[in-house]
Amino acid sequence: DLTVMLMVLNSTVGDTAIPGHDYILGSQTLTFMYDESNNINSTPCVNVTLLDDDIPENHLYVTIGLLVASIDSSDVLIVPGKNLTTILILDDDHGVLVGFNERVIQVNEAVNHSINICGYLTSLMGIWKSNLSSILVVTNSTVKELEDYILPTSTILFPAWSISGGTIWCQSIDILNDTIVEDSQLLILQLVSTNPLVEVDGNYSTITINITEDSNDYIEVQMQCTLLSVSEENATATVCAMITVGVLEKSVSVVLQTHSITAIDGKDYIGGLFTLTFTSGQSLSDNSFQCLSLIVLNDNTFENNETLLITLNSTQQDAGIVRIPHARNELLLTIIEYPSSDIVEIGMVQDYYEVVEGQKPFVTICAALYHGKLGFDVVVLLKILNCSLGDAAIPGRNYILHSEMIIFIYDALNSINTSCVNVTILDDSIPENTLYVTIGLFEESSNVFIIPARNQTKIAILDSDTDFVISMQYRQYLVDETIGIVPICVVALDTSPFIRKNVTFTITANGTATAGSDYIVPDSFIVDSTNAMIGDIFCFNVTIIDDEAVGNDLYFSISLAVHDSNTRARILPYNSTTEVKITEDTTDSNVSILLTPRGTVIIITISVILLPLCCLFCAICWILMRKKKGKLRKSDKVHPAVTKHDLELVSEHDRMTVIFGNQLIATQMKNDRAAKSVNDSSTSGVESLLISENENSSAQLY
Numbered sequence: 058d059l060t061v062m063l064m065v066l067n068s069t070v071g072d073t074a075i076p077g078h079d080y081i082l083g084s085q086t087l088t089f090m091y092d093e094s095n096n097i098n099s100t101p102c103v104n105v106t107l108l109d110d111d112i113p114e115n116h117l118y119v120t121i122g123l124l125v126a127s128i129d130s131s132d133v134l135i136v137p138g139k140n141l142t143t144i145l146i147l148d149d150d151h152g153v154l155v156g157f158n159e160r161v162i163q164v165n166e167a168v169n170h171s172i173n174i175c176g177y178l179t180s181l182m183g184i185w186k187s188n189l190s191s192i193l194v195v196t197n198s199t200v201k202e203l204e205d206y207i208l209p210t211s212t213i214l215f216p217a218w219s220i221s222g223g224t225i226w227c228q229s230i231d232i233l234n235d236t237i238v239e240d241s242q243l244l245i246l247q248l249v250s251t252n253p254l255v256e257v258d259g260n261y262s263t264i265t266i267n268i269t270e271d272s273n274d275y276i277e278v279q280m281q282c283t284l285l286s287v288s289e290e291n292a293t294a295t296v297c298a299m300i301t302v303g304v305l306e307k308s309v310s311v312v313l314q315t316h317s318i319t320a321i322d323g324k325d326y327i328g329g330l331f332t333l334t335f336t337s338g339q340s341l342s343d344n345s346f347q348c349l350s351l352i353v354l355n356d357n358t359f360e361n362n363e364t365l366l367i368t369l370n371s372t373q374q375d376a377g378i379v380r381i382p383h384a385r386n387e388l389l390l391t392i393i394e395y396p397s398s399d400i401v402e403i404g405m406v407q408d409y410y411e412v413v414e415g416q417k418p419f420v421t422i423c424a425a426l427y428h429g430k431l432g433f434d435v436v437v438l439l440k441i442l443n444c445s446l447g448d449a450a451i452p453g454r455n456y457i458l459h460s461e462m463i464i465f466i467y468d469a470l471n472s473i474n475t476s477c478v479n480v481t482i483l484d485d486s487i488p489e490n491t492l493y494v495t496i497g498l499f500e501e502s503s504n505v506f507i508i509p510a511r512n513q514t515k516i517a518i519l520d521s522d523t524d525f526v527i528s529m530q531y532r533q534y535l536v537d538e539t540i541g542i543v544p545i546c547v548v549a550l551d552t553s554p555f556i557r558k559n560v561t562f563t564i565t566a567n568g569t570a571t572a573g574s575d576y577i578v579p580d581s582f583i584v585d586s587t588n589a590m591i592g593d594i595f596c597f598n599v600t601i602i603d604d605e606a607v608g609n610d611l612y613f614s615i616s617l618a619v620h621d622s623n624t625r626a627r628i629l630p631y632n633s634t635t636e637v638k639i640t641e642d643t644t645d646s647n648v649s650i651l652l653t654p655r656g657t658v659i660i661i662t663i664s665v666i667l668l669p670l671c672c673l674f675c676a677i678c679w680i681l682m683r684k685k686k687g688k689l690r691k692s693d694k695v696h697p698a699v700t701k702h703d704l705e706l707v708s709e710h711d712r713m714t715v716i717f718g719n720q721l722i723a724t725q726m727k728n729d730r731a732a733k734s735v736n737d738s739s740t741s742g743v744e745s746l747l748i749s750e751n752e753n754s755s756a757q758l759y
Contacts, residue, residue: 058088058089058090058091059088059089059091059133060086060087060088060089061086061087061089061123061124061125061133061135062085062086062123062124062125063082063084063085063086063087063103063121063122063123063124064121064122064123064124065082065119065120065121065122066120066121066122066141067120068117068118068119068120068143069120070118070143071115071116071117071118072114072115072116072117072118073117073118073119073120074117074118074119074144074146078108078110079107079108079110079117079119079146080105080106080107080108080119080144080146081105081106081108082103082105082121083103083104083105083106084103087101087102087103087123088101089101105119105121105144107146109149114148114152114254115148115253115254116145116146116147116148116253117145117146117148118143118144118145118146119143119144119146120141120142120143120144121141121142121143121144122140122141123135123140123141147253148253148254149253152180152189152254152255153178153179153180153189153215153254153255153256154178154179154256154257154258155176155177155178155179155191155213155215155226155248155250155255155256155257155258156176156177156248156257156258156260156261156262157174157175157176157248157261157262157263157264158175158176158177158225158261159174159175159264160261160263160264160265161264161265161266161267162174162264162265162266162267163266163267163269164232164266164267164268164269165268165269165270165271166205166232166233166234166235166268166269166270166271167234167271167273169232170231170232170233170234171229171230171231171232172229172230172232172266173227173228173229173230174227174228174230174246174264174266175225175226175227175228176213176225176226176227176248176261177224177225177226178215178224178225178226179224180224188214188215188216189214189215189252189254189255190212190213190214190215190251190252190255191212191213191215191248191249191250191251191252191255191257192211192212192213192248192249192251193208193211193212193213193228193246193247193248193249194211194246194247194249195208195244195245195246195247196245196246196247196263198242198243198244198245199242199243200242200243200244200268203233203577203579203598204233204235204579205232205233205235205242205244205268206230206231206232206233206244206268207230207231207233207542207598207600208230208231209229209230209231209541209542209600210228213226213228213248215255230244230266231542231598232268234271235271235274236271236274236303236304236559236585237274237303237304237305237306239270239274239305239306239307239337241267241268241269241270242267242268243265243266243267243268244265244266244268245263245264245265245266246263246264246266247262247263248262248263274303274378275302275303275377275378275379275380276300276302276303276304276305276309276335276378276379276380277300277301277302277303277379277380277381277382278298278299278300278301278311278335278369278371278379278380278381279298279299279301279369279381279382279385279386280296280297280298280367280369280385280386280387280388281297281298281299281346282297282388282442282495283385283387283388283389283442284388284389284391284440284442284497285388285389285390285391286362286390286391286392286393286497286507286509286512287353287390287391287392287393287509288353288392288393288509289325289353289354289355289356289392289393289394290355291353291509292352292353292355293350293351293352293353294326294350294351294353294390294392295348295349295350295351296313296348296349296351296367296388296390297346297347297348297349298311298313298333298346298347298348298369299345299346299347300335300345301345302380304559305335305336305337306337307337308334308335308336308337309334309335309375309378309379310332310333310334310335310372310374310375311332311333311335311347311369311370311371311372311375311379311381312330312331312332312333312369312370312371312372313330313331313332313333313349313367313368313369314329314330314331314367314368314370315328315329315351315365315366315367316328316365316366316367316368317365318363318364318365318366319361319363319364319365320363320364320365320390320392321363322365324354324356325353325354325356325363325365325392326351326352326353326354326365326392327351327352327354328351328365331349332372333347333348333349334347335347351367351390353392361394361503362391362392362393362394363391363392363394364389364390364391364392365389365390365392366387366388366389366390367387367388367390368386368387369381369385369386369387369388370386393506393507393509394506400429400503400504400505400506401426401428401429401430401431401435401504401505401506402426402427402428402429402506402507402508403424403425403426403427403435403437403465403498403500403505403506403507403508404424404425404427404498404507404508404510404511404512405422405423405424405425405498405511405512405513405514406422406423406424406425406475407422407423407514408511408513408514408515409514409515409516409517410422410514410515410516410517411516411517411519412482412516412517412518412519413518413519413520414455414482414483414484414485414518414519414520415484417482418481418482419479419480419481419482420479420480420482420516421477421478421479421480422477422478422479422480422496422514422516423475423476423477423478424437424463424465424475424476424477424498425474425475426465426474426475427508427511431465431467431468433467434464434465434466434467435464435465435467435502435504435505436462436463436464436465436501436502437462437463437465437498437499437500437501437505437507438461438462438498438499438500438501439458439460439461439462439463439478439496439497439498439499440461440496440497440499441458441494441495441496441497442495442496442497442513448489448490448491448492448493449492449493449494450492450493450494450516450518451492454483454485455482455483455485455492455494455518456480456481456482456483456494456516456518457480457481457483458478458480458496459478459479459480459481460478462501463476463477463478463498464476480494480496480516482518489520490520491517491518491519491520492517492518492520493515493516493517493518494515494516494518495513495514495515495516496513496514496515496516497512497513498511498512498513525549525551525560525584525586525589525626525627526549526550526551526626526627526628526629527547527548527549527550527584527595527617527626527628527629528547528548528550528628528629528632528633529545529546529547529548529617529632529633529634529635530546530547530548530594531546531635532632532635532636533635533636533637533638534635534636534637534638535638535640536601536637536638536639536640537639537640537642538601538603538604538639538640538641538642539601539603539642539644540601541600541601542598542599542600542601543598543599543600543601543637544596544597544598544599545596545597545598545599545615545635545637546594546595546596547584547594547595547596547617547628548592548593548594548595549586549589549590549591549592549593549594549595550591550629551591559583559584559585559586560583560584560586560619560620560621560626561581561582561583561584561619561620561621562581562582562583562584562617562618562619562620562628563580563581563582563617563618563619563620564578564579564580564581564582564597564615564616564617565615565616565618566578566613566614566615566616567613567614568611568612568613568614568636569611569612569613570611570612570613570637570639572613574602574604575601575602575604575611575613575639576599576600576601576602576613576637576639577599577600577602578599578615579597579598581620582595582597582617586626599615599637601637601639603642605642607641608641609641610638610639610640610641611638611639612636612637612638612639613636613637613639614634614635614636614637615634615635615636615637616633616634617633617634618633
C-alpha cells in the first residue's frame with residue numbers, strides 16, 4: 058500500500074480559510090491500496106466539510122498539497138503540475154448596507170450647475186478595516202452625457218475605518234445648460250454593488266434626477282413670405298412658417314389664422330384656424346419649414362383680384378418658448394382672377410439666379426409673353442418680395458434694381474416677346490450669409506394675366522467673406538492628474554453682425570495619453586455666434602481621469618475643425634490646436650512597505666532628529682540666495698528715496714526685470730546693452746538703469 062500526506066498551505070492569491078472555523082479536512086492522508094491488477098481503489102478521495110460562519114468576509118481560499126509519506130519515497134514522484142488543489146469558498150454574508158437618501162431630485166439646468174447626490178451606509182459588522190466600493194449605473198435616461206450632464210466618476214469609495222452606522226456619502230454631478238428648447242429630462246442612476254460585502258438596499262437603489270428646462274431657451278419662428286399670389290384655378294395656396302433661430306428637442310406648435318379683406322371665406326377660399334407643429338430636431342439648417350395648403354375656390358365669376366391676410370401666432374402652451382418677429386408675422390395673399398381669352402399671359406423666363414458678389418457686376422432678369430398677342434404697349438410692375446429661404450438682401454447695399462417695371466413694346470408682327478431689366482450686385486466686403494432677392498411680377502392692366510407658376514424669380518447672392526474667425530485661447534494647459542474638469546477655450550477674433558446661426562466644430566485628440574482611461578473629450582463643440590463680439594471667449598469641458606497608478610507625465614493635443622463646410626467660419630491654422638499636459642499625481646503609489654513595531658520606532662526616532670536639521674539647512678540656503686539676488690553695489694546711483702530693500706532684480710530665461718516694491722519699473726533682454734523703463738513715473742530720479750550678468754551668472758543692477 059502507498060500513503061501520501063495532505064498538507065494545507067497558505068493561499069498566495071487571497072485570504073486563507075481557517076481550519077475548524079471555515080472548513081474541516083476529513084483526513085490528513087490518502088492511501089492507494091495494493092492489488093495485483095492495480096485497479097482497486099486507484100483514485101482515493103477525502104472529504105472537505107465547508108462551515109457557514111455567518112460572518113461578512115472576503116472570499117477565502119483553501120490550498121491543499123501532496124507530500125510523500127512512504128518509507129521508500131524515492132520510488133514515488135509527485136507530478137509537479139498536479140501537486141496542489143485549491144478550494145475557493147464564496148462568502149454569502151454582507152458587511153454593509155448602502156442606499157440613496159432620496160428617490161427623486163429636481164434641478165434646473167440654468168441654476169444648478171453642480172449637485173450632490175447622497176446616500177447612507179450602515180455597517181452590519183462594526184467598523185470595516187478595508188476599502189469597499191460600489192458603482193453608479195445610468196439607466197433609462199432621456200439625457201445625453203457631456204451634453205446635458207457630466208458624471209466625474211461612477212465609482213463610490215467607502216474608505217476603511219470610516220464605515221459605521223449612519224455614515225453619509227455623496228457624489229457630485231455637473232448639470233450642463235444648453236440653448237436647446239426641450240422638455241424636462243430624466244437622469245436615472247442605479248446603485249450597483251461590485252463587492253460581496255456590500256449589499257444595496259432594494260428600496261433605495263435608484264435615484265431620479267428631474268432636470269427642468271431653462272426658461273430663457275427659445276426658438277424664433279416667422280412667415281417664409283409676406284407677399285404671395287395664387288390663381289383661383291390652382292385649388293390650393295402653400296403658406297409656410299420657418300424656424301430662424303434655435304434648435305428643438307421637443308414638439309412646438311404655432312397657429313395660422315385667416316382674415317378676409319376683399320376675398321370672402323367660403324366663396325373664394327376655405328379659411329379658419331390652422332396649427333403647424335415643428336418636431337424634435339428641426340432647426341434653421343435642417344427641415345425647418347412647416348406648411349399649410351389653403352384651399353382656393355374658383356367661383357367662375359369674372360372679377361378683380363382679391364386678397365386676404367394670414368397671421369402667425371404662438372399657441373398659449375408654447376408662448377414662453379416661441380418668439381415671432383412683428384415684421385414677419387403676416388402674409389398678404391392675392392387670389393388672381395382666372396384669365397379670359399382676350400388678355401395676354403406673361404411670366405418670368407427663369408425662376409432662379411445664383412451669383413457671387415464681386416465676381417459678376419449684374420444679373421439680367423427677363424419676362425416673356427407666353428400667350429396672346431399685343432395690341433398696344435404693355436407694362437408689368439416689378440416688386441421686391443420679402444420672401445426667401447434665408448436672409449434677405451438689402452437694396453442699395455447688396456443690390457440695385459434699375460427699373461420697377463418691364464415694358465413690352467407693341468409691333469405689328471408681335472416679334473418682341475421678351476423684355477429684361479438689370480440688377481446690379483454690390484460687393485459690400487461684409488461677412489454674411491447667402492442673401493436672397495425675390496422679385497415678383499404684378500399686372501398694371503386688366504388685360505394682363507401674370508402666370509402664377511412664373512410670377513417671381515429669386516437671386517441668390519453668395520458671399521465670399523468670412524463670418525466668424527476663432528483661435529485657441531492658450532497653446533498649452535498644464536494640469537494635475539487629480540484636477541477633474543479642465544475648460545478648453547477659444548476666443549473670437551472676427552465676427553459678423555449678420556451671422557444668424559450657431560457654428561459647430563469637431564474635436565479630435567491624440568497623444569501619449571489614452572482617451573477614455575486618461576481623459577474624456579467631447580466629439581463636437583457648439584459656439585453660439587448669434588451675438589458674438591470680438592474678444593468673446595467660448596469654452597468646452599475636458600474631463601481628466603485619475604487612474605491612481607504610478608506613471609510618467611502624459612500629454613494629448615486637441616484640434617478643432619469646422620463641422621459644416623458650408624458654414625462661413627474658420628480657425629486660425631497656426632492656432633487651431635492646444636496641448637494638455639497631465640502631470641502625475643504624486644500621491645499615487647504601487648509599493649507597500651510593512652514595518653514591524655521595532656522598525657516603526659526606529660524610523661520615527663530618525664525623523665524627529667533629522668527633520669529640524671533639514672529645515673534649518675533650507676532656511677539658511679534661502680536667506681543666502683535672497684541676499685545674492687538683486688544685490689546693489691555701493692557705487693550704484695539710485696533715487697535717494699529708494700533703498701536696497703525696495704529693489705528686486707529677477708532673472709529668468711532670456712529676460713531680466715527690476716521690481717520696485719510691487720511695481721515693475723524696467724525690463725531688459727539679456728543680449729541688450731541697456732534696460733528699458735516700463736513706467737517713467739516709477740523711475741523718477743533714477744539717472745540710468747543697466748542690467749548685466751557677472752561671471753557667476755548672477756544679475757547686477759547699475
